[in-house]
Amino acid sequence: MATAKPAAPMPLPRAAAFPRILPLRLPGRQRAGITGASPPPTTCSGDTGGVLPARLQPNARRPLWHGGGFSLGVDLGAARTGLAVGRGITQPRPLTVLKLRGQKLELMLLDVAQKQEAGELIIGLPVSADGRETPQSNKVRSVAGRLAVQAADRGLRVYLQDEHGTSVDALHYMISRGVKRSSRDDKSDAYAAVMILDRYFLSSGQGAQIVLPRQQELQDKLIAKPRQDADI
Numbered sequence: 001m002a003t004a005k006p007a008a009p010m011p012l013p014r015a016a017a018f019p020r021i022l023p024l025r026l027p028g029r030q031r032a033g034i035t036g037a038s039p040p041p042t043t044c045s046g047d048t049g050g051v052l053p054a055r056l057q058p059n060a061r062r063p064l065w066h067g068g069g070f071s072l073g074v075d076l077g078a079a080r081t082g083l084a085v086g087r088g089i090t091q092p093r094p095l096t097v098l099k100l101r102g103q104k105l106e107l108m109l110l111d112v113a114q115k116q117e118a119g120e121l122i123i124g125l126p127v128s129a130d131g132r133e134t135p136q137s138n139k140v141r142s143v144a145g146r147l148a149v150q151a152a153d154r155g156l157r158v159y160l161q162d163e164h165g166t167s168v169d170a171l172h173y174m175i176s177r178g179v180k181r182s183s184r185d186d187k188s189d190a191y192a193a194v195m196i197l198d199r200y201f202l203s204s205g206q207g208a209q210i211v212l213p214r215q216q217e218l219q220d221k222l223i224a225k226p227r228q229d230a231d232i
Contacts, residue, residue, distance in 0.1 A: 056212075057205075058200075059119065070119065071088075073122050073194065074121055076139075080099055081098045082189025083190060084190060084194040085118060092193075094190035095190060097187070106143070122159050123143075123144050124192070124193070125137055131162075144158055152215075160208065161207060166199065169195040170188055179191075
């Protein structure tokens with residue numbers, strides 16, 4: 001199906017099974033395109049303004065009484081991954097630093113999200129000062145893509161959020177909170193995740209990008225209205 005091209009197309013890996021990463025607003029079109037032979041799924045349809053369906057909107061853009069629950073902030077690193085949790089009405093708080101990689105890390109992230117009653121994971125995306133993506137960006141996108149497939153199976157959403165400068169912000173925040181110098185290195189990743197969430201909530205999720213699995217049945221799980229929201 002021919003559709004208008006997005007204003008700023010984002011190159012995607014060639015693997016057909018890799019999830020699609022979409023900005024929250026899709027200017028100038030009503031339906032998001034999809035790489036491959038299958039037609040665009042209805043879960044990516046927006047209204048006339050190009051807005052994603054309500055169930056795909058991030059918590060930062062939802063009223064607390066209408067599904068705006070907890071969010072898990074994730075600062076992915078080569079050896080350590082910092083986690084934080086927040087709900088938007090208060091300052092996010094650091095949780096822990098994981099020293100896991102690969103599938104063990106991905107499963108642990110999902111377990112922590114569910115334990116914290118978070119409906120979404122906000123993963124920091126490394127970019128340079130001028131907004132360009134870096135080699136590390138591709139690695140994070142790969143992890144986010146795999147994670148999105150497993151997360152959707154549990155009804156959880158995955159978003160990418162610009163994390164440029166959050167490490168420096170985390171240091172200043174730790175100092176302001178009185179975190180001892182000897183403890184800062186061990187806690188820095190968790191506080192970086194706090195800064196990722198803080199930026200996400202302050203911008204009302206405007207800069208976040210949703211990561212959607214290509215499998216239609218998984219998209220259906222995300223778009224389906226939960227029973228507790230049926231009468232809202």
